[in-house]
Amino acid sequence: MNSSFYQYDALGNVYLVLDARQYTLAGVNIAWVCEQTHSDGLLYGPLPSKSDCAVRIFNSDGSEAEKSGNGLRIFAAFMKEHGQSPKETLQIETIGGLVTCTSVDGQIMVDMGIPSAISQVELIVAEKTFDAYTVSIGNPHCVCLCKSPTRDMARQYGPLIESHALFPKKTNVQFVEQVDSQHFTAEIWERGSGYTLSSGSSACAIVAVARSLQLCESRVWVSMPGGVLEVNMGTSIAIAGPVRFLKTFQMG
Numbered sequence: 001m002n003s004s005f006y007q008y009d010a011l012g013n014v015y016l017v018l019d020a021r022q023y024t025l026a027g028v029n030i031a032w033v034c035e036q037t038h039s040d041g042l043l044y045g046p047l048p049s050k051s052d053c054a055v056r057i058f059n060s061d062g063s064e065a066e067k068s069g070n071g072l073r074i075f076a077a078f079m080k081e082h083g084q085s086p087k088e089t090l091q092i093e094t095i096g097g098l099v100t101c102t103s104v105d106g107q108i109m110v111d112m113g114i115p116s117a118i119s120q121v122e123l124i125v126a127e128k129t130f131d132a133y134t135v136s137i138g139n140p141h142c143v144c145l146c147k148s149p150t151r152d153m154a155r156q157y158g159p160l161i162e163s164h165a166l167f168p169k170k171t172n173v174q175f176v177e178q179v180d181s182q183h184f185t186a187e188i189w190e191r192g193s194g195y196t197l198s199s200g201s202s203a204c205a206i207v208a209v210a211r212s213l214q215l216c217e218s219r220v221w222v223s224m225p226g227g228v229l230e231v232n233m234g235t236s237i238a239i240a241g242p243v244r245f246l247k248t249f250q251m252g
Contacts, residue, residue: 003018003023003028003251003252005033007039009244010108011226011227012226012227013196014040015041015074018042018043020047025044031062040196041193042057044056049092052091054092057072057094061193063192066094066138067095067139069112069199070200071200072110076102077245080103081245110200110240111237112200112236113137115208120133121166123142125157126157130145130161131144137204139172139201140167141171141201142161142166142172143206144157145209146175149186151187151195154195155189157173157175158189159194162191170191170192171191174199182217183221183223184206187224190202198227198229204237218234219231227241
């Protein structure tokens with residue numbers, strides 16, 4: 001029996017949604033499905049929860065992720081379009097914690113919670129030293145402050161940092177340059193997915209680290225190859241940006 005996979009784009013971050021109300025995840029080769037559809041990951045839900053619903057998040061290699069900012073924005077858009085009772089605000093349970101998603105003026109905003117475990121680390125890979133900081137947004141990140149980050153830099157050093165001994169469960173990696181107190185540019189290497197055009201939780205990690213170093217204001221824009229994401233940090237940290245539906249795949 002074929003299953004319907006709904007494909008969405010959030011600033012170049014492409015995820016499939018498999019509706020748990022209609023289909024089971026059993027037997028689905030996530031890595032193969034993502035490869036065939038050129039997707040960065042798969043979202044499985046809505047699942048039962050004490051909140052509005054829960055979702056499971058998978059990387060393109062089939063490994064399970066704790067949280068994904070763009071993935072959650074996509075899932076919130078899917079629920080608004082396909083939910084039995086569409087709501088402007090949804091509380092969604094993830095392995096990495098509870099998040100609140102809100103539809104505002106055609107954009108999806110996600111409150112990602114409170115960043116934690118921010119610390120500077122001594123990081124040397126391939127004889128290159130990075131000004132690096134670790135932070136958790138419910139999932140692990142390593143923010144590397146540098147000049148003129150490029151795709152080649154992310155592809156060369158990203159996999160080495162992802163699997164570095166400092167990170168026994170591996171990590172997401174950001175190569176970041178500050179433009180001014182409200183703007184950063186970044187290249188992203190995602191744990192379990194590789195080079196990607198944008199990442200919501202990565203944008204949060206960048207701002208969390210920058211705020212801890214008193215480098216930026218509370219409202220910041222992070223520019224990635226896939227587009228620009230707005231990040232707001234108060235007690236917790238939130239992102240906002242567009243989501244668009246791409247197509248539906250019927251796959252066995």
